[in-house]
Amino acid sequence: MTIALPLKLQEPLIIVNFKAYRKSTGTQAVELARKAEKVHKETHVVLGVAPQFADIAVVAQAVDIPVFAQHIDPIEPGSFTGHVLAESVKEAGAAGTLINHSERQLKLSDIDLAVKLARENGLSSCVCANNPRISMAVATLEPDIIAVEPPELIGTGIPVSKAKPKVVTDTIRLVRQVNSRVPILCGAGISGRKDISAALRLGTQGVLVASGIVEAKNPYAIMREFAHALKDQ
Amino acid sequence: MTIALPLKLQEPLIIVNFKAYRKSTGTQAVELARKAEKVHKETHVVLGVAPQFADIAVVAQAVDIPVFAQHIDPIEPGSFTGHVLAESVKEAGAAGTLINHSERQLKLSDIDLAVKLARENGLSSCVCANNPRISMAVATLEPDIIAVEPPELIGTGIPVSKAKPKVVTDTIRLVRQVNSRVPILCGAGISGRKDISAALRLGTQGVLVASGIVEAKNPYAIMREFAHALKDQ
Amino acid sequence: MTIALPLKLQEPLIIVNFKAYRKSTGTQAVELARKAEKVHKETHVVLGVAPQFADIAVVAQAVDIPVFAQHIDPIEPGSFTGHVLAESVKEAGAAGTLINHSERQLKLSDIDLAVKLARENGLSSCVCANNPRISMAVATLEPDIIAVEPPELIGTGIPVSKAKPKVVTDTIRLVRQVNSRVPILCGAGISGRKDISAALRLGTQGVLVASGIVEAKNPYAIMREFAHALKDQ
Amino acid sequence: MTIALPLKLQEPLIIVNFKAYRKSTGTQAVELARKAEKVHKETHVVLGVAPQFADIAVVAQAVDIPVFAQHIDPIEPGSFTGHVLAESVKEAGAAGTLINHSERQLKLSDIDLAVKLARENGLSSCVCANNPRISMAVATLEPDIIAVEPPELIGTGIPVSKAKPKVVTDTIRLVRQVNSRVPILCGAGISGRKDISAALRLGTQGVLVASGIVEAKNPYAIMREFAHALKDQ
Numbered sequence: 010m011t012i013a014l015p016l017k018l019q020e021p022l023i024i025v026n027f028k029a030y031r032k033s034t035g036t037q038a039v040e041l042a043r044k045a046e047k048v049h050k051e052t053h054v055v056l057g058v059a060p061q062f063a064d065i066a067v068v069a070q071a072v073d074i075p076v077f078a079q080h081i082d083p084i085e086p087g088s089f090t091g092h093v094l095a096e097s098v099k100e101a102g103a104a105g106t107l108i109n110h111s112e113r114q115l116k117l118s119d120i121d122l123a124v125k126l127a128r129e130n131g132l133s134s135c136v137c138a139n140n141p142r143i144s145m146a147v148a149t150l151e152p153d154i155i156a157v158e159p160p161e162l163i164g165t166g167i168p169v170s171k172a173k174p175k176v177v178t179d180t181i182r183l184v185r186q187v188n189s190r191v192p193i194l195c196g197a198g199i200s201g202r203k204d205i206s207a208a209l210r211l212g213t214q215g216v217l218v219a220s221g222i223v224e225a226k227n228p229y230a231i232m233r234e235f236a237h238a239l240k241d242q
Numbered sequence: 243m244t245i246a247l248p249l250k251l252q253e254p255l256i257i258v259n260f261k262a263y264r265k266s267t268g269t270q271a272v273e274l275a276r277k278a279e280k281v282h283k284e285t286h287v288v289l290g291v292a293p294q295f296a297d298i299a300v301v302a303q304a305v306d307i308p309v310f311a312q313h314i315d316p317i318e319p320g321s322f323t324g325h326v327l328a329e330s331v332k333e334a335g336a337a338g339t340l341i342n343h344s345e346r347q348l349k350l351s352d353i354d355l356a357v358k359l360a361r362e363n364g365l366s367s368c369v370c371a372n373n374p375r376i377s378m379a380v381a382t383l384e385p386d387i388i389a390v391e392p393p394e395l396i397g398t399g400i401p402v403s404k405a406k407p408k409v410v411t412d413t414i415r416l417v418r419q420v421n422s423r424v425p426i427l428c429g430a431g432i433s434g435r436k437d438i439s440a441a442l443r444l445g446t447q448g449v450l451v452a453s454g455i456v457e458a459k460n461p462y463a464i465m466r467e468f469a470h471a472l473k474d475q
Numbered sequence: 476m477t478i479a480l481p482l483k484l485q486e487p488l489i490i491v492n493f494k495a496y497r498k499s500t501g502t503q504a505v506e507l508a509r510k511a512e513k514v515h516k517e518t519h520v521v522l523g524v525a526p527q528f529a530d531i532a533v534v535a536q537a538v539d540i541p542v543f544a545q546h547i548d549p550i551e552p553g554s555f556t557g558h559v560l561a562e563s564v565k566e567a568g569a570a571g572t573l574i575n576h577s578e579r580q581l582k583l584s585d586i587d588l589a590v591k592l593a594r595e596n597g598l599s600s601c602v603c604a605n606n607p608r609i610s611m612a613v614a615t616l617e618p619d620i621i622a623v624e625p626p627e628l629i630g631t632g633i634p635v636s637k638a639k640p641k642v643v644t645d646t647i648r649l650v651r652q653v654n655s656r657v658p659i660l661c662g663a664g665i666s667g668r669k670d671i672s673a674a675l676r677l678g679t680q681g682v683l684v685a686s687g688i689v690e691a692k693n694p695y696a697i698m699r700e701f702a703h704a705l706k707d708q
Numbered sequence: 709m710t711i712a713l714p715l716k717l718q719e720p721l722i723i724v725n726f727k728a729y730r731k732s733t734g735t736q737a738v739e740l741a742r743k744a745e746k747v748h749k750e751t752h753v754v755l756g757v758a759p760q761f762a763d764i765a766v767v768a769q770a771v772d773i774p775v776f777a778q779h780i781d782p783i784e785p786g787s788f789t790g791h792v793l794a795e796s797v798k799e800a801g802a803a804g805t806l807i808n809h810s811e812r813q814l815k816l817s818d819i820d821l822a823v824k825l826a827r828e829n830g831l832s833s834c835v836c837a838n839n840p841r842i843s844m845a846v847a848t849l850e851p852d853i854i855a856v857e858p859p860e861l862i863g864t865g866i867p868v869s870k871a872k873p874k875v876v877t878d879t880i881r882l883v884r885q886v887n888s889r890v891p892i893l894c895g896a897g898i899s900g901r902k903d904i905s906a907a908l909r910l911g912t913q914g915v916l917v918a919s920g921i922v923e924a925k926n927p928y929a930i931m932r933e934f935a936h937a938l939k940d941q
Contacts, residue, residue, distance in 0.1 A: 031319035035333030061327060062295035063311075063334035078296075080324030086264035088397050088453065091313030091346030093324075094294060100268030101296040113324030114582040117575065117612060118605045139584045146583060146612040149653070164321050187615070187653060220321065347815040350808065350845060351838045372817045379816060379845040382886070420848070420886060497785035501799030527793060528761035529777075529800035544762075546790030552730035554863050554919065557779030557792075557812030560760060566734030567762035579790030630787050686787065 021239040022192065022215035024057040024077060024135060024156070025222050025232070026107065027064070033223045038064040039071045041222075044229040046072040054236035055215075059107055062093055069102025077135065078106035080113045083122035095123075095130040105133030107217075108152070111160040117146075124152050135194070135217070141179035148188040155184060155193050156217040162197035164220050168204035169197040170211060177211040200231075205238035215239065254472040255425065255448035257290040257310060257368060257389070258455050258465070259340065260297070266456045271297040272304045274455075277462040279305040287469035288448075292340055295326055302335025310368065311339040313346045316355035328356075328363040338366030340450075341385070344393040350379075357385050368427070368450070374412035381421040388417060388426050389450040395430035397453050401437035402430040403444060410444040433464075438471035448472065487705040488658065488681035490523040490543060490601065490622070491688050491698070492573065493530075499689045504530040505537045507688075510695040512538040520702035521681075525573055528559060535568025543601065544572040546579045549588035561589075561596040571599030573683075574618070577626040583612075590618050601660070601683070607645035614654040621650060621659050622683040628663035630686050634670035635663040636677060643677040666697075671704035681705065720938040721891065721914035723756040723776060723834060723855070724921050724931070725806065726763070732922045737763040738770045740921075743928040745771040753935035754914075758806055761792055768801025776834065777805040779812045782821035794822075794829040804832030806916075807851070810859040816845075823851050834893070834916070840878035847887040854883060854892050855916040861896035863919050868896040869906035876910040899930075904937035914938065 025045055027033035033041050038060040045056045059077035060068045069076045078098040086094060098106060108123045109115050115123065120136060127134035135154035138144040144157045157180045162169050170177060177195050184193055195208050196217035208216050216235070225231045258278055260266035266274050271293040278289045292310035293301045302309045311331040319327060331339060341356045342348050348356065353369060360367035368387035371377040377390045390413045395402050403410060410428050417426055428441050429450035441449050449468070458464045491511055493499035499507050504526040511522045525543035526534045535542045544564040552560060564572060574589045575581050581589065586602060593600035601620035604610040610623045623646040628635050636643060643661050650659055661674050662683035674682050682701070691697045724744055726732035732740050737759040744755045758776035759767045768775045777797040785793060797805060807822045808814050814822065819835060826833035834853040837843040843856045856879045861868050869876060876894050883892055894907050895916035907915050915934070924930045 026323060029317060029319055029322040029325050029327040029330070031329065034319065034327060034330050059323075061325075061330045063298050063326070063330045063336075065296050066299045067334075084262060086262055086267065089262040089345055090259060090292075090340065090343040090452075091326075092262050092294075093296070094262040094267060096264065097262070097267050097294045097296045101300075103296075107323065109583065110323040111584075112322055114584060116580040117583045117586060118577075118580060118609055120583060121606070121609050121612070140587070142616060143584055143587050145615040145653075146587070149611040149615060149649075150608060183615075187611075219323075342816065344817075347817060349813040350816045350819060351810075351813060351842055353816060354839070354842050354845070373820070375849060376817055376820050378848040378886075379820070382844040382848060382882075383841060416848075420844075492789060495783060495785055495788040495791050495793040495796070497795065500785065500793060500796050525789075527791075527796045529764050529792070529796045529802075531762050532765050533800075550728060552728055552733065555728040555811055556725060556758075556806065556809040556918075558728050558760075559762070559790075560728040560733060562730065563728070563733050563760045563762045567766075569762075573789065576789040578788055685789075 020055060021209065021242065022055045022057065022194065023235055023239065024059060024194065024217045026079065026217060026219040027058065027060045027223060028219050029061060030223045034061060035064060038068055041228055042068045042072045045232055046074045047229065048232040048236050049074050051233065052236040052240055054239050056232065056236065057105065062098065065098055065103050066101040075104040076102055078103045079110065081106045081108065081123055081127065083115070083119040083126065095126045095132060099130045099132055103132060105135060108134050108136045110137045111139055111158060111163065120147070121150050124150050141176060141183045144180040145183035145187060148184040148191060151188065152191065155191055156196055157193065158196040158217065165198050166200045167198040168200060168207070169195050170204050170207035172198065174211055177208065177213060181212045202234045202238040205235050206242060209239065209242040253288060254442060254475065255288045255290065255427065256468055256472065257292060257427065257450045259312065259450060259452040260291065260293045260456060261452050262294060263456045267294060268297060271301055274461055275301045275305045278465055279307045280462065281465040281469050282307050284466065285469040285473055287472050289465065289469065290338065295331065298331055298336050299334040308337040309335055311336045312343065314339045314341065314356055314360060316348070316352040316359065328359045328365060332363045332365055336365060338368060341367050341369045343370045344372055344391055344396065353380070354383050357383050374409060374416045377413040378416035378420060381417040381424060384421065385424065388424055389429055390426065391429040391450065398431050399433050400431040401433060401440070402428050403437050403440035405431065407444055410441065410446060414445045435467045435471040438468050439475060442472065442475040486521060487675065487708065488521045488523065488660065489701055489705065490525060490660065490683045492545065492683060492685040493524065493526045493689060494685050495527060496689045500527060501530060504534055507694055508534045508538045511698055512540045513695065514698040514702050515540050517699065518702040518706055520705050522698065522702065523571065528564065531564055531569050532567040541570040542568055544569045545576065547572045547574065547589055547593065549581070549585040549592065561592045561598055565596045565598055569598060571601060574600050574602045576603045577605055577624055577629065586613065587616050590616050607642060607649045610646040611649035611653060614650040614657060617654065618657065621657055622662055623659065624662040624683065631664050632666045633664040634666060634673070635661050636670050636673035638664065640677055643674065643679060647678045668700045668704040671701050672708060675705065675708040719754060720908060720941065721754045721756065721893065722934055722938065723758060723893065723916045725778065725916060725918040726757065726759045726922060727918050728760060729922045733760060734763060737767055740927055741767045741771045744931055745773045746928065747931040747935050748773050750932065751935040751939055753938050755931065755935065756804065761797065764797055764802050765800040774803040775801055777802045778809065779807065780805045780822055780825065782814070782818040782825065794825045794831060798829045798831055802831060804834060807833050807835045809836045810838055810857055810862065819846070820849050823849050840875060840882045843879040844882035844886060847883040847890060850887065851890065854890055855895050856892065857895040857916065864897050865899050866897040867899060867903035867906070868894050869903050869910060871897065873910055876907065876912060880911045901933045901937040904934050905941060908938065908941040
């Protein structure tokens with residue numbers, strides 16, 4: 010079953026990007042998603058999980074929280090070997106998809122096409138951007154969510170909300186010039202409760218987080234901490 | 243459960259590439275794989291199926307024939323969003339993977355790495371090549387299977403074994419100079435029983451086929467026909 | 476000597492993209508550029524020429540009209556074999572550069588970086604876009620010129636200004652929401668005087684044209700015709 | 709004028725890759741090439757230089773030693789904006805081209821095509837490879853020269869001939885299984901006279917070198933030292 014995503018500015022959101030970590034592959038992807046679901050049930054905070062393509066089906070069967078693909082290709086059904094079709098991840102149970110993550114960047118025209126294909130297939134699109142100016146460019150393409158992540162901070166544990174607050178506030182200012190409603194997440198280096206609070210105070214609607222949770226000793230505890238930080242805001 | 247692939251030169255093989263066709267996505271992927279399994283049970287010919295990433299798990303659960311990924315990325319587990327990890331498709335139930343299909347070509351050093359990663363993860367690697375010279379280059383990398391497909395014939399219904407028999411015989415001659423054991427498949431335009439017989443007579447160990455089966459009115463009938471052509475050889 | 480480009484909205488502009496046509500390579504690139512210069516001297520219309528990388532230096536030495544690179548890579552000087560450094564084309568005599576042509580598309584973050592590098596190196600950036608929405612996205616990155624070209628019309632002789640006037644007017648409308656001053660060119664299929672007049676009437680500041688001139692029997696006559704159409708507007 | 713390359717196994721060779729270093733761009737490219745030419749005149753050792761695309765014409769006009777492009781694209785003349793046509797670099801004065809440098813890697817089928825296009829256009833092809841197995845694969849494509857460079861040593865000053873002699877000897881052994889005549893260079897970290905001597909003793913026909921010369925305080929002195937090391941062998 011596909012669990013849809015409530016996309017309202019007032020409701021904060023955490024998306025956990027499973028990337029290709031060993032700790033979030035296969036059966037461990039299911040276990041991690043179950044922990045995210047537990048935190049959601051306890052706190053009512055919206056948590057989405059983005060497992061690898063081959064894990065979408067088993068994760069979506071196992072949990073009642075929104076599942077994201079990590080990427081879709083800008084293609085219609087047809088003769089495309091080794092590509093990721095929007096229809097395919099949707100049928101496997103995805104509710105949304107990341108697009109243009111800094112580790113899987115696309116040509117501009119392909120971002121435009123991928124956002125349209127996500128929309129046509131009932132997938133929420135979360136388009137990633139490296140800086141405020143690129144976030145503004147992305148906003149003109151009318152995705153469902155924008156996530157700004159300075160790539161130099163990804164995986165460092167140095168939170169963007171603390172190290173580069175101006176990146177976050179500039180992103181919000183520029184995006185709002187062209188799009189008044191799109192939820193804006195920030196990511197990169199998010200690893201503690203304070204980072205979440207800071208991100209919300211700067212004006213975001215939530216966070217996109219990966220190693221801070223996947224590689225943590227106790228992912229459940231961290232997610233619960235993050236969810237409470239979101240609620241308490 | 244992962245169904246392993248018997249890789250012996252004397253045993254002919256059909257791999258059905260599901261590509262990103264609508265008719266071979268999601269539940270239809272499972273149905274098509276079941277038809278392939280039925281043909282295998284009736285004829286004892288080895289049929290492998292290569293569904294999209296998101297369908298590997300459900301297909302592998304549904305059938306007892308070898309399942310291939312259509313591609314893997316040349317990466318170890320880690321911070322790689324939107325990539326396809328060998329471990330991931332293996333755990334989902336894949337027995338092998340296509341590499342370097344003409345619709346998903348790789349840099350040479352990435353083919354080398356992907357073949358090694360497939361081997362380390364217990365996946366049979368079927369590396370695709372466009373022409374005899376490239377097949378020979380590929381053979382030096384010691385994949386488990388080589389499939390030669392002239393890209394200009396893919397999806398045309400004009401069989402390589404009839405239109406370009408010299409491509410097939412040159413491939414076999416050049417590959418055998420550097421690798422005496424690797425099974426060699428041919429593909430592109432394969433759509434009838436005669437094409438299979440011709441492919442085997444030219445010296446191949448089987449075929450890689452896509453639209454000729456996936457887009458057929460009766461894929462089961464075609465696969466059965468192909469399997470009988472393989473047996474009768 | 477680098478011939479700079481007067482970039483004012485009121486002054487219309489023709490950029491001739493030499494692509495990799497045989498007729499615009501090497502000595503023939505110089506001859507074609509000389510014809511463009513002759514038209515410029517006769518009509519005072521601004522004509523820019525965009526030869527291949529290896530021809531920039533000889534073309535820039537031969538003519539006193541603005542020369543564009545067809546692409547720059549998003550790199551600073553350093554260890555980048557086979558890349559195109561902004562400094563390099565600048566020193567060879569280029570006054571500007573195309574960026575993100577539909578035949579040489581870039582990741583979004585690389586367009587952003589290439590526009591910045593062009594600016595830092597005194598090169599006018601002309602960023603290409605496939606459709607109105609992408610043109611708007613590009614406009615947020617503050618390039619010096621935007622050129623909208625529906626890729627399906629490139630090289631067809633079916634002019635965008637006639638076949639898809641709405642693409643042109645939508646582009647102008649969306650771009651002007653975020654950028655009031657950037658000159659907007661249109662391209663694809665431009666082959667006659669009427670196409671130029673139509674393009675200007677729709678609100679553009681000129682055209683980006685390739686095969687319509689390079690592959691013409693008499694490129695000089697066509698460029699003169701285009702220039703007069705621009706002047707008469 | 710194009711200076712052709714004597715390609716005989718008995719004659720050792722140094723190719724200096726100018727990459728996109730500031731010190732080897734534009735007028736500094738010409739100066740560096742003149743120093744290489746001086747060393748060639750003094751020692752009669754064959755030195756080739758590989759400047760950036762936009763510098764090929766001025767460098768080739770200035771010196772009487774072989775000039776290489778750093779890359780060519782796998783294209784015939786036509787509608788390819790921002791690409792590098794073999795005809796174009798040939799007409800600008802190149803005698804050869806690097807292909808598949810580790811900083812500009814190609815799909816396998818594109819290496820095959822680029823080698824053919826180089827041959828058809830009278831350009832010597834020097835195909836780069838990362839390791840012995842890839843060198844063997846490359847050798848089956850029949851390039852004019854093979855250069856093996858472990859990418860992890862590029863730019864480090866740790867010479868491959870000292871740090872990884874087995875990479876060099878394995879390359880020679882595997883390449884000779886499929887190609888008895890192609891000259892084999894090694895590269896990465898080459899910075900002193902001893903590295904050259906070691907490279908030749910291991911069985912190579914010369915070196916591909918970049919930062920060790922371009923970034924040196926006295927490139928002329930280093931090139932002369934390298935040339936003498938080659939002669940003395």
